[in-house]
Amino acid sequence: MGRAPCCDKATVKKGPWSPEEDAKLKSYIEQNGTGGNWIALPQKIGLKRCGKSCRLRWLNYLRPNIKHGGFSEEEDRIILSLYISIGSRWSIIAAQLPGRTDNDIKNYWNTRLKKKLFGKQSRKDQRQHQFMRQQAAAANDGMMKQEAATARDAAGSSSMAVASYNWHHQAMAAVPLQPIPGSIMEGHRPGDEADESIQKLLYKLGGAGPFTALSVPQCVPPMYEGSPGLMPPPSSCPAVDAGTSLDEGGVQGSGMLPALELDQGFHFNQVKLDGLESFFGMGTDQSMSWSEVSPLICPNNTVAASSSQGMQQYCLVVDEPGNLGMK
DNA sequence: AAGACATCCAACCGCGTATGC
DNA sequence: GGCATACGCGGTTGGATGTCT
Structure with missing residues (x-):
């Protein structure tokens, strides 16, 4: 029935x-x-x-005060940060973005942001990039050569999809990772700090994501949930501030989220990793071995070493092909 | 100019959960 | 505790529109 x-x-x-x-x-x-x-x-x-x-x-x-379209770079970053940490819980993500609806964010993610991040250019981006290249090429012919190179640099390098990653270039500075062209691994901003309210939110949602692990390494990251074989040593998650609601724990007015820690999120959230094959170039057509991928996921524990012992421990656990469902 | 293809997004669908009886 | 009902959510679809060839 x-x-x-x-x-x-x-x-x-x-x-x-x-x-x-x-x-x-x-x-x-x-x-x-x-x-x-x-x-x-x-x-x-x-x-x-x-x-x-x-x-x-x-x-x-x-409903009053609904915004449509025109997502800002900061909104992009918030969506990305929360998606990496908590997944496709659009209503929660929407709660952090005043005037945005879960449906809107979901559509935006599926149609634009995902492509923007994972390297597939929209035709609009392609055209924009092609136009920039043409401009640069024309400028190259003659006295404009020097200025053209500068303009190209300002607009991004000539590699694929760079034109669509302006927000990310603005947001990130270099870290000792091997960059993947057109990926969010291209750079980081080491000076960034995680927004405290988002940390609280992520705690409340189950200790999810990179922020949790950084601050309270003994907390069980979500990748261990339901995976008895992967459980870290038993420990209790510190009590989340009971008064922290989604409403008051929002990120309105908060600064940008740290790309460095976003990448650290990949250390902890297997669910997210599972969906990022194309991002890492690990599609069915061109599978990468663990030895190729590992430095990208846990780059010699560089990040972990600079962060906390807890991070290192988690990375060691993750640093097994089987744990990520890879060959 | 026209057909093919890509993109966007409003709306639908079905499932899990909350609530009341 | 069990059931029925309503709500809320995330996944998916389908049509309108734009762009390319």
């Missing part, structure tokens, strides 16, 4: 919302609220819509 449908699909309208429907829904909710019952709401206001559809429409578009 299947799940009962939430509404009668035969009589319910689907597809894009008309301005009239939007107006009805918006004015009703503004005046009366949702009444705590989305299922009954469409009937009350005479909409032939499913309650779930009304809820979605309100939350994603009609």
Whole structure:
């Protein structure tokens, strides 16, 4: 027996919302609220819509102060940081970005940010980059040669996908890792500090990610969850400030998140690593051996050594091909 | 100019969880 | 405790639009 449908699909309208429907829904909710019952709401206001559809429409578009498009570089970084640490928990990520909806962020991640990070250029980026190259080439022909080189440098190197990584170049300075062209491993900002509120948030979400490990290495990183064979020595996670809610622990107004620590996140979050084959050039067509990949994941423990003993321990555990599901 | 292809994003779907009885 | 119902979430789809060949 299947799940009962939430509404009668035969009589319910689907597809894009008309301005009239939007107006009805918006004015009703503004005046009366949702009444705590989305299922009954469409009937009350005479909409032939499913309650779930009304809820979605309100939350994603009609609600006040919703922002669409135009993600800033800081928003990019926050999304990336949280994604690496907690995964695709869009509602939590959205809670850290005022005016953004989980659906919006999810779409943005799937259609743009992921490509931006993992090296697949959008055609827009490709065109932009091609244009820049043409400009530079033209400039090369003659007295402009010197200026062209400078401009090219300013816009990024001539390697693939660089044009789309401006935010990252701005955000990162070099660390002793072997750079992967077009990847987020290209550089880091050693001077950055993790935002404390995000640390708290990540604690609250289960000690996830790099920030946790840096501050409290005895806390169990999420990669160990449900993996008895990988469990570190038993220890208790320090109590998270019980008063730290997602709301008050937000990152509004916070600074940028540290790329160095983002990369450290790859040491701890196997779930994320599993999804990053293409990022590391480990697709089915060109699998890399562990010896090739290991220096990228745990680059000679350089990061760990500079961070904490706990990091080193985790890296040693991770530093086995089987632990990352690799050959 | 037109067809093919890529991109974007609004909306839907189904599952897990919370809540009330 | 068990059940029914509603909510919230993340994954996915499909159509509109833009761009390329």
